[in-house]
Amino acid sequence: MAWEVAARAALAAADPVMARLIVEHGELGPASRRAAQPEAGAFGRLTRIVIGQQVSTAAARTIHGRYLDLFGGAEPRPEQVAAIGEEPLRGAGLSGRKVSYILGLADSTLSGELDLATLETLDDDSVIETISSLRGFGRWSAEMFCMFSLQRPDVFSGGDLGLRRGIQHAYRLDEAPSPDQAVAFAERWRPYRTIAAIYLWAAAAAPPLED
Numbered sequence: 001m002a003w004e005v006a007a008r009a010a011l012a013a014a015d016p017v018m019a020r021l022i023v024e025h026g027e028l029g030p031a032s033r034r035a036a037q038p039e040a041g042a043f044g045r046l047t048r049i050v051i052g053q054q055v056s057t058a059a060a061r062t063i064h065g066r067y068l069d070l071f072g073g074a075e076p077r078p079e080q081v082a083a084i085g086e087e088p089l090r091g092a093g094l095s096g097r098k099v100s101y102i103l104g105l106a107d108s109t110l111s112g113e114l115d116l117a118t119l120e121t122l123d124d125d126s127v128i129e130t131i132s133s134l135r136g137f138g139r140w141s142a143e144m145f146c147m148f149s150l151q152r153p154d155v156f157s158g159g160d161l162g163l164r165r166g167i168q169h170a171y172r173l174d175e176a177p178s179p180d181q182a183v184a185f186a187e188r189w190r191p192y193r194t195i196a197a198i199y200l201w202a203a204a205a206a207p208p209l210e211d
Contacts, residue, residue, distance in 0.1 A: 003153055004029035007192035011199075015188060017170050021199040028198045030151045042116040043109060044075035045149040046131070049141045050101045051094065066092035078106040101136025108134060124152050147194050156193035158183035166200025 008027065012019035022028075051067065052060040070088050071080055081089075081102060089099045108114040114134065119127055124146055131142035143157040157163060158179035167185055168176040177185055189196035 001029065001031045001151070004031060004195060007153060007195040011189060011192055011196055018189070018196060018199060021170060021203055025199060025202040028202060029195055030148045030198065041075070042119055042149065043078055043105070046105055046137070046145065047081075047102050049144055050098050050105070050136055053098070053136075053141070063093040067094070078109040081106040082110060097136070101134075104135045105137075120150060124155055127152075147197065152194060154191045154193050156183060156186040156189075156197055158186070160197075162204045163197055163200050166197075166202075166204035170200060170203040 004027075007029070008022050012022050047067070048060075048064060051064050055063070067089070068074065068076075070076075070084060070092055076084075086096075086099050086103065089102065090096065094102070105114070109116060114130070119130065122130065127146050127150065128139060128142040131137045131145055132139050140157055140159050143155055143160075146152045146155045147157075161176070164176040164179070164182045167173065167182060176182075186193050186196065
């Protein structure tokens with residue numbers, strides 16, 4: 001996407017550490033991350049967030065595949081999820097808590113409490129407030145939805161440990177910043193904090209720098 005190119009150029013010009021990360025890790029952005037996944041609507045992307053909570057990427061991929069298998073391999077509509085009920089979802093490897101979150105998401109959508117069609121028209125703070133109000137969707141989940149599903153350019157999650165470790169690693173700090181410190185640190189990357197965050201995740205996964 002054109003804005004991702006502009007974001008990388010702006011970050012590289014403003015911050016030499018970001019410039020180094022961009023050279024080291026290449027062209028990263030939310031569009032490429034989303035393109036690597038099968039296409040889904042907002043409901044499908046929100047269910048993926050629930051499935052991915054507190055499990056490894058590999059485990060989330062496996063469970064999501066089993067979840068799709070329940071519906072013939074395609075992303076289900078909310079009414080299909082509501083109709084299938086709890087037991088098949090648990091059989092796909094979802095915990096009881098995650099099953100309740102996904103069924104609650106389906107019920108909220110079907111009742112009209114959650115209007116998925118309007119999410120793209122809302123500003124970032126309104127999207128985060130709307131999604132965070134759903135059971136099982138905290139601020140982190142809402143921020144991930146903004147970053148990767150809506151591809152908003154200026155979102156940062158201070159509560160994400162990987163991002164805090166990325167800051168520590170990339171900027172060679174003695175310890176990872178607190179959530180509030182990380183949010184304050186990220187102000188230097190406005191209006192492209194989403195792109196900066198993606199490079200910080202890459203930095204957190206890289207081998208430690210040698211002195």
